[in-house]
Amino acid sequence: MTQWLQATYLVDAQPAEIEARAAAIALEQSVECPLEAIGDQRVLDEIVARVSGITLVGEQRYRVDVRIAAETTGGEPAQLMNMVFGNGSLWEHVQFVDLTLPQELLARFPGPRHGIAGIRALLGAPERALTCAAIKPQGLPIAELTRLAHTFALGGVDIVKDDHGLADQAYSPFARRIPACQAAVSEAVRTTGKRAFYAPNLIGTPRVLRRHAQLARDEGVRIVLVAPMIVGLPAFYDLVAEFPEFVYLSHPSFGGAARIAPPLLFGRLFRLFGADATIFVNYGGRFAYSRDDSAAIAAAARAPWGDVRAVLPVPAGGMSVERVDELLAFYSCDTMLLIGGNLLIARDDLLSRTRAFVEATESFHSRVTVP
Numbered sequence: 582m583t584q585w586l587q588a589t590y591l592v593d594a595q596p597a598e599i600e601a602r603a604a605a606i607a608l609e610q611s612v613e614c615p616l617e618a619i620g621d622q623r624v625l626d627e628i629v630a631r632v633s634g635i636t637l638v639g640e641q642r643y644r645v646d647v648r649i650a651a652e653t654t655g656g657e658p659a660q661l662m663n664m665v666f667g668n669g670s671l672w673e674h675v676q677f678v679d680l681t682l683p684q685e686l687l688a689r690f691p692g693p694r695h696g697i698a699g700i701r702a703l704l705g706a707p708e709r710a711l712t713c714a715a716i717k718p719q720g721l722p723i724a725e726l727t728r729l730a731h732t733f734a735l736g737g738v739d740i741v742k743d744d745h746g747l748a749d750q751a752y753s754p755f756a757r758r759i760p761a762c763q764a765a766v767s768e769a770v771r772t773t774g775k776r777a778f779y780a781p782n783l784i785g786t787p788r789v790l791r792r793h794a795q796l797a798r799d800e801g802v803r804i805v806l807v808a809p810m811i812v813g814l815p816a817f818y819d820l821v822a823e824f825p826e827f828v829y830l831s832h833p834s835f836g837g838a839a840r841i842a843p844p845l846l847f848g849r850l851f852r853l854f855g856a857d858a859t860i861f862v863n864y865g866g867r868f869a870y871s872r873d874d875s876a877a878i879a880a881a882a883r884a885p886w887g888d889v890r891a892v893l894p895v896p897a898g899g900m901s902v903e904r905v906d907e908l909l910a911f912y913s914c915d916t917m918l919l920i921g922g923n924l925l926i927a928r929d930d931l932l933s934r935t936r937a938f939v940e941a942t943e944s945f946h947s948r949v950t951v952p
Contacts, residue, residue, distance in 0.1 A: 583627040585648040586686060588665040589679035591842075592643050603632045603645045606675065609668040610649055628653060644678075651682070656689040658854055659815040670839060678842040680849065687887045694825045695857045696890030697883070697915060703803065703828065704739050704776050709946045710914040712737070712939050713830075713895060715921035716762070717744035723758050729931075730762040733924075734769030734777040736935025737943075741766055742806050743782035744921070745832045755781070755793055763800045780804040780830055787816045794824045804828040807856075810835035810846075814854055821855030830895070831856035843874055848881025851892075858893035860919060863908070866899030872911075879912050895919050902934065905941040914946050 588610065594602045611630035612619060619625055627650060634646035654661040666677040693699075701707055714733040716726045726747075733741045741762075749755040759781050766779040783793050783805050790812060797805060805827045809817040811834055821829055831851045836843070841850070847861045859882050862868040864875045879894035894912060897919035908918060920938055927934035 584651040584683045584685060585631075586651050586654070586665070586683060587633065587679075587681040588647050588649055588677065589681075590645045590647070590669065591638070591676040591678050592645050593641055593674040594643060595641060599635060599643050599645075600632075602674070603635055603643075603647070606630075606645060606669050606672075607632050607647050610647060610664060610666075611653065613668065651686045654686065656686060657815075658690075658818045662814060666839075666841065670841075673840075676840040676842060678845055680845060682887075684887060687889065690853050690889070691822075691855070692853055692886075692889035693829070693855060693857045693892050694821065694890075695828045697858075697893045698890070700828055700857060700893055700917075703778070706739070708914060710909050710942050711739045711893070711917035712942050713740040713742060713897075713917050713919040714738045714924055714935065714938075715742050715744045715919065717746070717921055717925065719744055719746040719750070720752060723753055723761050726753065726758060727761045727765045729925075730779060731765035731769050732931050733935055734766040734779075735772060736932050737773065737775055737939035738777060738935060739917070740778050740780055740804055740830070742780035742804075742830060742919075745782055745784075745806060745808055745834050747782050748784050749789075749793075756796060759793075759797055759802065760800050763802060767801075778802075778804045780806045782806045782832075783820070784808065784811060787812075787819065790816060790820055791823065794820060794827070798824065798826070802827070804830060806830045806832055808832040808834040809851055809854060809856070810838070814850070817856075818854040828857045829855055830858045830860065832860050833862060843870065844877035844881040848878045848894075849886070852882060852886070852889060856892055857890075858895050858917060860895040860897050862898035863896035863900060865904070866897070868898050870898075876911070879916070883915060893917055897921075899923075902938045902941060905938065906945060909942070909945045918942055 607630040630647050630649045633648045636644040638644045653664050669675050716729040730741045763779050847859050851859050861878045862870050864872045882894045883891045895917045900920045901923040
């Protein structure tokens, strides 16, 4: 019996055009040719995708549900993405917004190896909200990046990550930066007695990713930052499979280049391919995401989904220390707040502002639960 996945799209169309546009999506996302060109009955019965629903959701905007044969995905990430939004992504009037996989296909994707529970266990923080800070801007010498990493960890931040612009540039070679920053964070941990982890940015071709991951592992790194859309979803999937011991913090860079709804991309697809925590741009920051979109991303990251572990939402992008209470009231304590520039503006007072950020975040749970 044919198993079907369901892909859902938002389609802009005139009322008289929507049925034809929906049918065109079904053909492009399956056989990519006219039905009259197909003489094989099995292909017609079991491979050709079907439009299963068309719903008006706005002025000249429709939700279109398409059933696609699970067999056509081959059970692997590149072909899955090809079948659900390959040619369809070339239409400006189509956005990919949801995906439902049959249990047998979902089981082919192990998803996060650690998830929320694993991150909390690593940090020894079973309930409270978590903190993250970024060392930036790129262009700084390694000595200055190391100082920032040490200061953030000394201030109590849980995860000190590279800025996603840090790669293997001449001013900050990966092979020198990683041991230096790892040592700086480890030194701060010895001083404070509180767990903290450095997360280097892994970026490059699959060959470079593998080499840098091995170097990071050799240095004792436990958490890494990866932008799945930059390195490619299949390459990210393979990286997670080859280095399952890492906790993967996914970055949203290049995520806006595809017409895929943010809750689906950051909350579910990154999760499906192995992210343990997902960074996304928060409402009221540098990017024009709404409260509803931000809430939907966090919900998609945590919602039950077969045996796929829940992942940790990490709102970011123009956050401030002064908004900690507002943001945790909105997202709950099953969240890691990521603040970068708003800490760095303190300059010489960076340590005290970092401590204020950590204190506000870590005390939120007790402040709101005490009668």
